[in-house]
Amino acid sequence: EAQVTQNPRYLITVTGKKLTVTCSQNMNHEYMSWYRQDPGLGLRQIYYSMNVEVTDKGDVPEGYKVSRKEKRNFPLILESPSPNQTSLYFCASSPDRGISQQYFGPGTRLTVT
Amino acid sequence: SQQGEEDPQALSIQEGENATMNCSYKTSINNLQWYRQNSGRGLVHLILIRSNEREKHSGRLRVTLDTSKKSSSLLITASRAADTASYFCATVGGGAQKLVFGQGTRLTINP
Numbered sequence: 001e002a003q004v005t006q007n008p009r010y011l012i013t014v015t016g017k018k019l020t021v022t023c024s025q026n027m028n029h030e031y032m033s034w035y036r037q038d039p040g041l042g043l044r045q046i047y048y049s050m051n052v053e054v055t056d057k058g059d060v061p062e063g064y065k066v067s068r069k070e071k072r073n074f075p076l077i078l079e080s081p082s083p084n085q086t087s088l089y090f091c092a093s094s095p096d097r098g099i100s101q102q103y104f105g106p107g108t109r110l111t112v113t
Numbered sequence: 114s115q116q117g118e119e120d121p122q123a124l125s126i127q128e129g130e131n132a133t134m135n136c137s138y139k140t141s142i143n144n145l146q147w148y149r150q151n152s153g154r155g156l157v158h159l160i161l162i163r164s165n166e167r168e169k170h171s172g173r174l175r176v177t178l179d180t181s182k183k184s185s186s187l188l189i190t191a192s193r194a195a196d197t198a199s200y201f202c203a204t205v206g207g208g209a210q211k212l213v214f215g216q217g218t219r220l221t222i223n224p
Contacts, residue, residue: 004155033211035214040216041216042201042214042215042216042217043156043201043214044214045211045212045213048211058211088153090155090156092156098205098211098212099143099144099205100144100161101146101158101161102146102156102158102212103158104148104155104156104157105155106154106155107153107154107155109153
């Protein structure tokens with residue numbers, strides 16, 4: 001089944017404790033992206049990747065890192081999480097430079113205390 | 114930066130009625146897409162309409178695009194309880210490689 005998977009689905013952590021949210025897609029898509037969703041603010045793009053070893057900042061990249069060592073994986077790294085990073089995070093992939101339909105993962109609900 | 118703005122923010126109708134949601138945007142676009150999100154879950158792509166298209170259909174969905182007014186509408190006909198969800202429009206700008214989402218319309222279908 002074609003899908004985007006994220007892990008973990010739920011995470012409660014404390015300020016400053018490094019964490020990684022994994023994202024994997026099995027559709028051989030070149031384009032992958034991370035979004036955060038907050039009430040009243042909609043979805044905002046954090047980082048995106050056009051291909052392996054090619055990443056770029058989205059609209060809200062501060063406090064986040066990403067890597068794209070393999071085509072299928074695009075982990076999101078929070079080196080020192082803070083409470084303002086409490087949010088619902090989505091990974092997505094797309095076959096066409098991000099301009100066509102995007103396929104979303106199920107989401108990761110992160111709480112930073 | 115938010116491009117699309119949906120209207121209304123919330124809509125509640127009876128099952129069987131039609132639901133119309135509107136989206137306005139600010140800059141030129143390559144295409145406009147509509148997504149559905151069930152509470153707290155991932156977004157599901159519904160339909161994509163390109164800037165040179167005016168109308169598109171998919172099952173009970175009808176999307177229109179008016180580039181002169183920088184607006185789009187999503188019509189869901191013969192609504193069902195399962196259509197209860199949030200609906201988002203998202204635009205892809207002429208030179209951009211990303212979707213920019215609006216804040217969504219929360220649709221509730223009452224049985």
